[in-house]
Amino acid sequence: MADAATLWERYQDWLYYHEGLGLYLDVSRMRFDEAFVEQMQPRFEQAFMAMEALEGGAIANPDEDRMVGHYWLRDPDLAPSDELKQDIVETLNSVEEFAAKVRSGEISPPGQARFTDILSVGIGGSALGPEFVDQALSAVSPELQIHFIDNTDPAGIDRTLAQIGERLSTTLTIVISKSGGTPETRNGMVEVKAAYEAQELDFVKQAVAITGIGSKLEDIAKSEGWLATFPMHDWVGGRTSELSAVGLLPAALQGIEIREMLAGAKAMDAATRVHELHQNPAAMLALAWYFSGDGRGEKDMVILPYKDSLLLFSRYLQQLVMESLGKEKDLDGNTVYQGIAVYGNKGSTDQHAYVQQLREGVPNFFVTFIEVLQDRQGDSVEVEPGATSGDYLSGLLQGTRRALYDNQRDSITITIPVVTPRAVGALIALYERAVGLYGSLVNVNAYHQPGVEAGKKAAASVLELQKQVVDILKKADQPLALAEIASQANATDQIESIYKIIRHLDANERMAKIQGHPSQPKTLKVTAR
Numbered sequence: 189m190a191d192a193a194t195l196w197e198r199y200q201d202w203l204y205y206h207e208g209l210g211l212y213l214d215v216s217r218m219r220f221d222e223a224f225v226e227q228m229q230p231r232f233e234q235a236f237m238a239m240e241a242l243e244g245g246a247i248a249n250p251d252e253d254r255m256v257g258h259y260w261l262r263d264p265d266l267a268p269s270d271e272l273k274q275d276i277v278e279t280l281n282s283v284e285e286f287a288a289k290v291r292s293g294e295i296s297p298p299g300q301a302r303f304t305d306i307l308s309v310g311i312g313g314s315a316l317g318p319e320f321v322d323q324a325l326s327a328v329s330p331e332l333q334i335h336f337i338d339n340t341d342p343a344g345i346d347r348t349l350a351q352i353g354e355r356l357s358t359t360l361t362i363v364i365s366k367s368g369g370t371p372e373t374r375n376g377m378v379e380v381k382a383a384y385e386a387q388e389l390d391f392v393k394q395a396v397a398i399t400g401i402g403s404k405l406e407d408i409a410k411s412e413g414w415l416a417t418f419p420m421h422d423w424v425g426g427r428t429s430e431l432s433a434v435g436l437l438p439a440a441l442q443g444i445e446i447r448e449m450l451a452g453a454k455a456m457d458a459a460t461r462v463h464e465l466h467q468n469p470a471a472m473l474a475l476a477w478y479f480s481g482d483g484r485g486e487k488d489m490v491i492l493p494y495k496d497s498l499l500l501f502s503r504y505l506q507q508l509v510m511e512s513l514g515k516e517k518d519l520d521g522n523t524v525y526q527g528i529a530v531y532g533n534k535g536s537t538d539q540h541a542y543v544q545q546l547r548e549g550v551p552n553f554f555v556t557f558i559e560v561l562q563d564r565q566g567d568s569v570e571v572e573p574g575a576t577s578g579d580y581l582s583g584l585l586q587g588t589r590r591a592l593y594d595n596q597r598d599s600i601t602i603t604i605p606v607v608t609p610r611a612v613g614a615l616i617a618l619y620e621r622a623v624g625l626y627g628s629l630v631n632v633n634a635y636h637q638p639g640v641e642a643g644k645k646a647a648a649s650v651l652e653l654q655k656q657v658v659d660i661l662k663k664a665d666q667p668l669a670l671a672e673i674a675s676q677a678n679a680t681d682q683i684e685s686i687y688k689i690i691r692h693l694d695a696n697e698r699m700a701k702i703q704g705h706p707s708q709p710k711t712l713k714v715t716a717r
């Protein structure tokens with residue numbers, strides 16, 4: 189292993205510092221050498237060119253025949269046409285205007301002075317960004333308290349609605365779905381609507397949609413006369429939509445400075461256009477990822493922010509990285525099974541959970557530490573002479589980094605001065621670009637998600653089968669065995685699925701009733717309920 193002096197030199201040689209953002213990137217504890225960097229140069233040249241073409245409006249998502257334009261959102265002058273530029277500017281203005289009116293009470297719920305709460309309904313890229321930004325940046329007691337429904341779990345929905353309680357009468361619901369047809373989000377919307385009706389409230393007077401132009405959701409919102417509708421453009425992917433209306437509207441309503449988020453992203457975008465590897469933090473990240481997993485994702489990315497407010501960054505990155513890079517085929521149609529697994533929560537908390545395995549167990553990962561220099565606003569008490577809680581947090585980060593490195597475990601460290609809207613925008617932009625560059629290095633389309641469709645189709649077929657099963661039970665004049673139901677449904681190959689449908693219905697005392705012992709599914713008899 190290198191001695192301290194050599195490591196210190198390597199640290200300085202590879203240290204990246206962004207003047208305007210005060211952001212540092214340290215890849216010195218990734219053990220690549222100059223020969224590796226040299227060898228990667230030509231690939232990076234290609235990746236930079238592909239990125240330039242993408243930003244210039246090329247069809248960078250060939251399967252879906254789409255441009256990829258999230259970079260234009262923070263610098264509309266880059267948009268490939270005046271029309272697109274105007275669209276971006278107008279959307280941003282309308283987001284700000286709407287949020288200001290809601291916050292001032294100019295737009296208010298029927299019979300009430302002002303809105304008190306926001307309920308965001310969406311999933312995946314239509315939830316993870318707003319959730320991350322809320323946790324990172326919202327005030328302790330914001331004027332408008334935000335809540336999320338990001339699943340089709342009835343108990344989860346109940347819990348969120350119960351937290352809101354009677355404040356539903358002053359809650360603004362935002363339904364977010366690019367496609368406008370995602371079942372989980374549709375279900376959330378229907379459930380929320382029912383909750384408004386149960387309190388004799390008029391949902392449409394308190395509802396806003398953020399959705400793709402011409403989507404089913406847009407049709408509903410427009411025909412029912414919802415309060416407002418904001419567009420999601422087809423050239424912005426769900427997982428890169430935080431700096432579109434998807435993330436900006438909830439943030440603006442929460443009083444978060446969205447122009448600062450955009451400015452941070454814009455500054456980072458400019459920094460990550462540089463072709464010189466040492467000068468481009470996103471390229472340095474992509475290089476480090478490639479080195480670590482041998483360009484095949486052999487090592488997992490563990491994201492460890494040492495700051496509670498950044499807890500959800502790993503969850504946000506999980507989608508950004510894994511949905512973008514996790515691909516069976518490369519751009520030439522070869523089977524490649526690409527991807528990088530991402531997980532993590534926060535330090536130092538995780539020190540007392542899985543860091544044991546990181547230090548000593550299977551070495552199948554690299555860590556990315558996120559360090560925040562400012563401990564808190566205001567003074568700190570000393571928890572012992574000369575040391576604060578923040579000193580401990582900082583020491584624990586350094587200590588973990590060192591302990592891992594000493595045991596051949598590599599890490600990257602990103603340091604920001606303080607968690608501000610600007611820094612959060614910059615972090616998002618940094619990873620968006622790194623993922624795009626890495627996608628080029630490994631030759632995959634980082635902007636589609638064909639694999640998600642299989643699960644969606646299978647779920648739809650289970651719900652179809654459920655309808656059939658219920659019909660059969662209703663018509664039956666005697667209890668039926670599972671095999672009989674399967675045969676009548678012409679679905680003997682789906683008997684296990686039929687059993688699970690029935691068990692679920694029975695547990696919820698709906699439409700099917702089981703007689704017999706649960707340990708012997710073969711012997712069960714089923715009737716309609």
Ligand SMILES: O=P(O)(O)OC[C@H]1O[C@](O)(CO)[C@@H](O)[C@@H]1O
Pocket residue numbers: 311312313314364365366367368369370373426427511637640
């Ligand atoms: O915004 P939508 O269309 O509801 O999609 C939600 C999420 O579903 C996916 O399409 C697939 O999981 C994600 O890419 C997307 O962020």
